Amino acid sequence: MHANAEPDSTVVAHAESKSSGNGALQQLKDGLDLKGMTKDEVVEAIGPPWQKDTTPLKARYDEKWIYSCEKDDGLTYDCLFVYILGGRVNNYEEF
Numbered sequence: 001m002h003a004n005a006e007p008d009s010t011v012v013a014h015a016e017s018k019s020s021g022n023g024a025l026q027q028l029k030d031g032l033d034l035k036g037m038t039k040d041e042v043v044e045a046i047g048p049p050w051q052k053d054t055t056p057l058k059a060r061y062d063e064k065w066i067y068s069c070e071k072d073d074g075l076t077y078d079c080l081f082v083y084i085l086g087g088r089v090n091n092y093e094e095f
Contacts, residue, residue: 020047021067021079025094034082034089039063042082042089049082061085 024046028034034042042065049065056062061083069079083091 020050021069023047024067024080025069028080028092028094034092037089038087039084050078061090062087 027046032045034045037045046067050068051066053064053066054062055064057064063084065082065084066078067080067082068076070076077095079095081093081095082089083093
């Protein structure tokens with residue numbers, strides 16, 4: 001690595017499966033609201049993310065948790081982004 005290069009801040013979490021987002025999206029559809037939850041509460045509610053991006057985006061988030069979903073044909077895609085600022089969820093996006 002070059003002396004001035006920044007390390008890759010996207011880390012793979014220890015999710016049970018890459019399709020952990022399927023259940024999370026269903027819970028959100030059923031009325032679960034992640035906003036204001038701590039990181040531990042999110043993991044307890046919907047499980048660990050597939051990936052964590054710890055590159056902060058000023059005033060938007062400190063961490064971005066990425067959940068992947070699996071389609072019927074077996075393809076996976078990033079379907080839920082959970083944005084954490086100050087140790088709590090401040091927003092999330094479903095795809």
